[in-house]
């Protein structure tokens with residue numbers, strides 16, 4: 001399964017949601033039934049990486065996707081060294097609500113590339129409207145390890161999921177001064 005080089009906004013007339021399988025029913029169902037509708041009503045944005053081949057229904061399979069949305073957290077849940085300088089009202093954050101890779105192309109560094117693209121997207125949004133951090137809710141231990149690998153820190157467990165966060169300052173270090181490094185060293189995914 002060869003994929004295009006660019007993430008684009010999910011378009012149900014162009015992208016084949018039905019054939020997407022990442023191994024998680026929850027995430028498959030989200031992409032197939034909710035992602036487009038949520039974008040239409042303006043609560044989140046879903047970006048997909050289409051495959052290069054076209055199906056008989058004239059749509060492109062989806063190799064990976066991410067969904068982001070604005071959110072907020074209570075300052076008290078942050079480590080004290082971080083929370084002490086924050087205001088006493090909900091702290092704005094960006095949520096990576098969903099992120100998944102098609103099983104056909106898992107373990108080929110596409111999850112990493114998709115995460116970097118999601119973070120880069122949020123970093124760009126942050127230039128216009130600030131958030132304190134990026135948060136994600138991990139559905140299981142291995143996924144937690146995946147995010148940990150890229151600097152996400154533990155916040156708390158809730159209803160079987162682990163909430164993790166990455167301060168926006170860290171993204172600044174990645175995409176601010178060292179943008180060229182990130183582009184060439186990390187985002188490049190195998191064809």
Ligand SMILES: CC(C)(COP(=O)(O)OP(=O)(O)OC[C@H]1O[C@@H](n2cnc3c(N)ncnc32)[C@H](O)[C@@H]1OP(=O)(O)O)[C@@H](O)C(=O)NCCC(=O)NCCS
Nearest residue numbers: 022024099100101106107108109110111112137138139142
């Ligand atoms: C989690 C997921 C996004 C990873 O995507 P992937 O393309 O398989 O991962 P990559 O090939 O980019 O792996 C990047 C690194 O993470 C590690 N990693 C990937 N999946 C892992 C797992 N399940 N457990 C532990 N480590 C994992 C890899 O070993 C790799 O490390 P390396 O660079 O040292 O070799 C993908 O498995 C997936 O979509 N899973 C189902 C949906 C899901 O759980 N999404 C997360 C929602 S919170």
